[in-house]
Amino acid sequence: MGDVVEYETHGAIAVIALNNPPVNALGVAVRQGIHDAILRATSDPTVKAVVLTGRGRCFCGGADIREFGKPRQGPSLSDVINMIEACEIPVVAAIHGTAVGGGCELPLGCHYRVGDSSAKFGLPEIKLGLLPGAGGTQRLPRLIGVAPALDIMLSGEYVGAMRAREMGFLDQVTEGDLVRGALEYTNELIAEDKGPRRTRDMKLDDSGAEKVLAAARAKAARRSRGLVAPQRCIEAIEHALKIPVEEGMQLERKYFDELVQSDQSKAQRHLFFAERLAHKIPDVPADTPVREIRTAAVIGCGTMGRGIAMSLAYGNVPVTVLDMNAEALEKGLAGINRTYAGSVSRGSLSESEMEERRGLISGTTEYSDIAKADIVIEAVFEEMDLKKKIFATIGEVCKPGAILATNTSSLDVNEIAAATDRPDDVIGTHFFSPANVMKLMENVRGEKTAPDVIATVMKLSKDINKVGVMVGVCDGFVGNRMLYAYKSQAEFLLEEGALPHQVDKVIYDFGFPMGPFAMGDLAGLDVGYLVRQHRRKTKPSNDRESIVADRIVEMDRHGQKNGKGWYLYEEGSRKPIPDPEIEQLILQVSEQLGIVRREIGDQEILERCMYPLINEGAKILAEGIALRPSDIDLVWIFGYGFPVGKGGPMFHADHVGTDKVYDTMKVLYDKHGEMLRPAPLLEELAKSGRSFADLQS
Numbered sequence: 001m002g003d004v005v006e007y008e009t010h011g012a013i014a015v016i017a018l019n020n021p022p023v024n025a026l027g028v029a030v031r032q033g034i035h036d037a038i039l040r041a042t043s044d045p046t047v048k049a050v051v052l053t054g055r056g057r058c059f060c061g062g063a064d065i066r067e068f069g070k071p072r073q074g075p076s077l078s079d080v081i082n083m084i085e086a087c088e089i090p091v092v093a094a095i096h097g098t099a100v101g102g103g104c105e106l107p108l109g110c111h112y113r114v115g116d117s118s119a120k121f122g123l124p125e126i127k128l129g130l131l132p133g134a135g136g137t138q139r140l141p142r143l144i145g146v147a148p149a150l151d152i153m154l155s156g157e158y159v160g161a162m163r164a165r166e167m168g169f170l171d172q173v174t175e176g177d178l179v180r181g182a183l184e185y186t187n188e189l190i191a192e193d194k195g196p197r198r199t200r201d202m203k204l205d206d207s208g209a210e211k212v213l214a215a216a217r218a219k220a221a222r223r224s225r226g227l228v229a230p231q232r233c234i235e236a237i238e239h240a241l242k243i244p245v246e247e248g249m250q251l252e253r254k255y256f257d258e259l260v261q262s263d264q265s266k267a268q269r270h271l272f273f274a275e276r277l278a279h280k281i282p283d284v285p286a287d288t289p290v291r292e293i294r295t296a297a298v299i300g301c302g303t304m305g306r307g308i309a310m311s312l313a314y315g316n317v318p319v320t321v322l323d324m325n326a327e328a329l330e331k332g333l334a335g336i337n338r339t340y341a342g343s344v345s346r347g348s349l350s351e352s353e354m355e356e357r358r359g360l361i362s363g364t365t366e367y368s369d370i371a372k373a374d375i376v377i378e379a380v381f382e383e384m385d386l387k388k389k390i391f392a393t394i395g396e397v398c399k400p401g402a403i404l405a406t407n408t409s410s411l412d413v414n415e416i417a418a419a420t421d422r423p424d425d426v427i428g429t430h431f432f433s434p435a436n437v438m439k440l441m442e443n444v445r446g447e448k449t450a451p452d453v454i455a456t457v458m459k460l461s462k463d464i465n466k467v468g469v470m471v472g473v474c475d476g477f478v479g480n481r482m483l484y485a486y487k488s489q490a491e492f493l494l495e496e497g498a499l500p501h502q503v504d505k506v507i508y509d510f511g512f513p514m515g516p517f518a519m520g521d522l523a524g525l526d527v528g529y530l531v532r533q534h535r536r537k538t539k540p541s542n543d544r545e546s547i548v549a550d551r552i553v554e555m556d557r558h559g560q561k562n563g564k565g566w567y568l569y570e571e572g573s574r575k576p577i578p579d580p581e582i583e584q585l586i587l588q589v590s591e592q593l594g595i596v597r598r599e600i601g602d603q604e605i606l607e608r609c610m611y612p613l614i615n616e617g618a619k620i621l622a623e624g625i626a627l628r629p630s631d632i633d634l635v636w637i638f639g640y641g642f643p644v645g646k647g648g649p650m651f652h653a654d655h656v657g658t659d660k661v662y663d664t665m666k667v668l669y670d671k672h673g674e675m676l677r678p679a680p681l682l683e684e685l686a687k688s689g690r691s692f693a694d695l696q697s
């Protein structure tokens with residue numbers, strides 16, 4: 001029973017405690033330890049019941065993800081859970097913090113479950129491209145019903161203690177010391193001679209289940225298009241309805257064994273560790289003291305400012321939105337109310353949660369009202385002079401130690417910082433629209449940004465449920481710089497023979513939520529137009545540039561916002577409709593450029609878009625703008641919808657092979673010139689038989 005599982009008795013109760021920091025992951029030693037402790041308890045005639053609990057930050061973070069793909073050792077988690085469930089004396093789980101994945105299946109195999117107010121449970125295997133593989137798909141529906149079980153498994157979200165009590169996952173929410181509360185609860189079971197209550201024996205309420213399953217299938221097909229795990233999850237729950245539990249568990253195991261070997265799961269497990277690795281910044285030690293963020297301010301109540309304010313409120317940070325224009329402020333706050341009301345009507349937010357969050361957001365037109373904020377995030381129009389003026393003001397007005405952040409999507413953070421006399425307090429916090437939905441927070445360190453400012457903003461990203469990635473300053477940082485490399489090629493393909501809907505379909509079929517042209521229409525074509533004008537003025541370049549996009553904006557076509565862009569949009573519809581007028585324009589441009597149009601195949605379109613994206617990522621790595629390939633993957637997964645089942649552009653490059661990417665880039669370079677010159681780092685990896693994963697640190 002090594003020291004990863006502790007055993008002690010309190011009267012007639014054996015207390016078994018997991019003690020495997022940091023999250024009591026159920027590696028082989030822990031599984032063996034639980035197995036041995038249960039054997040010891042059930043072989044001791046003086047022991048009348050068992051309490052199973054966890055030491056440290058949480059009950060249990062699940063199976064040890066690092067063991068996946070390696071030969072299994074020791075008793076399987078399913079065997080250990082089945083052994084617990086088969087006990088003739090009651091086994092009570094005592095939960096604090098998270099009980100997730102296998103860490104939730106373990107309590108499901110116990111006969112009773114108590115938790116303190118910090119307890120939360122979940123089955124997030126779906127986020128790893130898996131399904132619960134230790135009985136969760138068979139037990140949870142029996143305990144709480146098919147619909148709630150499906151929702152928990154397919155969302156991967158965690159459920160708090162009070163809700164867990166209402167759902168019947170917890171039998172009691174204890175006050176005060178958890179183990180003491182669990183012992184009292186267990187002694188009552190003994191006094192009332194309450195024996196084991198086995199989850200597998202519970203009757204599954206199948207009323208309306210068929211409808212629920214059909215709806216779940218349709219939703220999963222939409223929201224997790226191309227991913228296998230969600231569909232397997234639904235099938236496993238359907239088995240819980242239709243076949244004996246033992247058979248259901250065997251099929252669950254079969255599905256798990258298939259999924260754990262799949263490319264999709266390997267990609268999603270890569271992203272799990274990537275999210276945590278992103279917080280490891282070489283010159284900012286993990287114990288760097290952070291500045292306390294008790295209050296925040298956002299400057300600008302436009303679309304971005306509203307989303308950022310809502311993100312801060314989500315993280316329980318009171319936020320004051322400043323807009324010099326009272327009308328714009330009022331319009332912005334009304335927009336926030338509308339967004340919250342929409343979430344409540346969709347059921348994704350309760351009335352009380354909405355009131356709580358909305359209550360954290362206030363508005364002002366006075367700088368003096370944000371002077372005491374711990375962090376100020378500027379989110380005004382993408383215009384350098386305006387930003388510098390604002391930073392000169394907040395550099396004066398805001399208290400010493402306040403962090404001054406800019407939401408700029410591509411402008412030079414060092415230049416903005418230089419507008420203040422406190423550049424060490426200045427950092428970029430680039431949110432993605434809509435900021436209350438998109439998870440990426442691309443944090444941009446200036447040359448003078450202080451280490452504790454970096455540590456604070458990275459912690460803030462986690463506190464407001466964002467995926468924080470620290471990047472350096474260059475034009476477009478990581479995300480938009482790579483987007484430019486990819487979108488330019490997509491536009492050149494139009495001049496050479498392709499049409500918007502063909503390119504968009506290839507990118508959609510690859511797994512993006514939409515292709516580059518539909519995406520442009522959604523974001524608004526006028527924004528990109530202004531950025532291009534600005535770049536031509538400030539950084540003239542000889543690079544080939546497509547003129548089609550400019551022509552479209554000059555035809556007063558801004559995208560969905562005014563019903564026409566690359567596509568046409570019917571009133572109230574977001575469905576892109578190919579427009580003969582645009583196709584005509586494209587043909588004219590090809591002719592004007594003297595390009596003989598040709599048939600372009602889907603594979604060529606895919607490679608001409610994705611490989612320059614990867615190539616730009618290689619340049620960014622070589623320049624040190626991104627710390628590691630997996631940081632770039634996070635930017636593209638959480639900022640641009642790169643398909644999670646492919647793990648991000650750099651992970652995908654390894655899957656394809658750096659040699660294949662390099663060889664294709666060489667051909668493209670020979671055909672299309674300088675913009676497609678293979679990055680030296682890509683060439684080096686290809687020629688040395690290495691992958692981007694070899695650069696991970």
Ligand code: T1G
Pocket residue numbers: 022023025057058060061062063064065066077098100101102103105124125128130131132133134136273276277
């Ligand atoms: N396995 C291995 N390492 C893990 C781990 C796990 N399950 N969970 C966390 N870690 C590491 C993590 O990489 C980090 O390492 C450190 O612990 C702290 O994590 C059979 C098959 C539990 C809520 O998906 O949600 O069970 O960076 O920074 O913010 O059906 O970790 O310090 O080196 O996230 O306090 C399912 C994943 C597994 C849960 C704690 N379980 N973990 O959050 O700490 S599959 C999950 C979390 C499974 C069964 C199936 C969170 C947490 P390092 P952290 P945290």
